[in-house]
Amino acid sequence: SELLEVINSRILPDRQSSQDARRVDNGIAYSIRARVLLYNASPLNNAENDRSKWQRAADAAQDVINMSSYQLVSMNDYKRLFIGAAATPVSEIIWRAWSDNSHINNTNGVNVGAYPFASINNMWNCGESPTQELVDCFEMTNGALPVSYKDASRTSVNVNPAAASLGYSEETGGDPYANRDARFYVDIVHNMTNYGVPYNCTQPYIIETFVGGRNGFNDVISQETQRSCTGYYSRKDKQIKYWGPGGSSGHEPTHWVFFRLAEFYLQKAEALLELDDLSGAMTALNVIRERALQPKLQNVPGFVNSKDFIRDRIRNERRVEYCLEGQYRFDDQRRWKVLNETNRFITGMRITKG
Template identity: 85%
Template sequence: AAQDVIALSTYQLVPMADYKKLFIGAFATQVDEIIWRAWADNSHINNTNGVDVGNYPFAGINHLWNCGESPSQELVDCFEMTNGALPVSYNDATHTAVSITPEAAALGYSEATGGDPYSNRDPRFYINIVHNMMNYGVPYNCSQPYIIETFVGGRNGFNDVISQETQRSCTGYYSAKDKQIKYWGPGGSAGNEPTHWVFFRLAEFYLQKAEALCETGDLAGALTALNVIRQRANQPILQNVPGFANTQDFIRARIRNERRVEFCLEGQYRFDDQRRWKTLGETNRFITGMRITKGTDGKFSYQRKKIRDYQSYTDKYLVMPIPLEDAKKMTSLLQPAPWQ
């Protein structure tokens, strides 16, 4: 079925230079990659003319709104270096102790004081993730670029999750995927651009095809489909990444990582993927963030920090219970076994 959609030639992957347009374009704009989308206005989101002010990066400069999505350090770790290497491996169960891969270190990755863990990453990292000292462009009604400060005491963070303050990130990151810089300035306004939610785009079908072929043992076919998405992102084909192994386990793991990167912060992709892969016990116990402090010498220090424990990691959460109100109406209908 995925191949049938690809073969239609009705839809085309947009080039990387236009990737951001998949998520911030006005609804009336035609985007060749999008298969199904829905108009998003103030009846769908906490909206002011196309801007979701309940999910606003770093609460706006004036901190009038909530900060919205705060990407986890685990998500950030999924974005490869430009040579295809994953930056770190975890040394403990809480992901707070890591080993930097040699190939990442060779490109300058460092979490030591004065180091830089954000340069030379997959281009999608900079489209999706707002990170410390990022130049995010010139907002509306401003003359200078807006530089992100997620370090402790910086204008955009860091927030201790225990405080329950909702205007600053508790992970050290903000979502950039569907956000527009022009609305973030001190004189910025929400404009008048109702936008869209993307439900299906062509990239989904390439990665569905890659996963299906991998699971049925056609590793060559899986690599071909996967590499279409990787090459669009200007990342090396999987066969050329450090440590490549032509095995089902290796290719499966990297297909899953590719899905996490390509579709991060888009709807329920991750929610559904974890359940059909039955990986909640591995991926949904807790999240971590990066607590950054700035020394008097201007150098940054990096500390991985566990932010929150979750209880929804057992197999019980692979299925959904029947809503209580419905169960009351249909007393002979039993809840799924884990919920009885």
């Protein structure tokens, strides 16, 4: 109610100018209100499944969406959500940190310091290491999830035939990374990724996560502190230009984003689903899917028009859209009361060179 009083008083602009972007505005107030109402409607805080709470969460999400000051960026500009000068407006960002966090964000564990002519030697330790479970959440371009797990250990999988039809294979000579959701290539560094050209260098840095590769992990995981133990590195808010001679001054700033518009389309989808509006939920969800160049949910292989199926895919979409962006995944698991189901095993991909 206090946030509504502030919003309705009109003492704040809907969006601050670029010069005052660090100051509070109505976009931030609406966003805080919406997120609080979503958490309040979720199973952790809504054991009785009070539908009025879900309705308030849906309405609050729509209030943010209705603000004309904010629009989703295209997939071509997706990286700009995380990299760029703080004073440069990005239409989707509602609130982000003003300071440049490149010294933290760019140290993802990739030892670019060993690259010929690159600088900042020894300034690398393994930070965020995406898990195989996260990688498995990124769909194929036809909307199929690549695998299902044979057992609780998640070390043995069944390949989805719809994924295999696009070339997915974990067999010798196969490629499990081709034809994936466009966000996969923005977010994840995998074996043989072209990471780009370090600042003031001429050749691209190719990632080698296979055993024995320059970025491959130590088989004795307890002794490994610098390289990824999953076979993956984070890329979402990383840029290769940070590395190389003069790179610490030649890169673009990176920032932590606290609120962006995509969150509220996904909130609307989740809330409408719990209100049994399956069509409305998919319409909201598809806005985010289509921005990522993915097919509408109703067009994915194996689609089932059921609440359980759609709920699973909304939750998967949140995991993909907001991966490696801080607290979202933990908060979601906690408010859905699924931590005892999800936080059991962490696996990776061990690749050997033939």
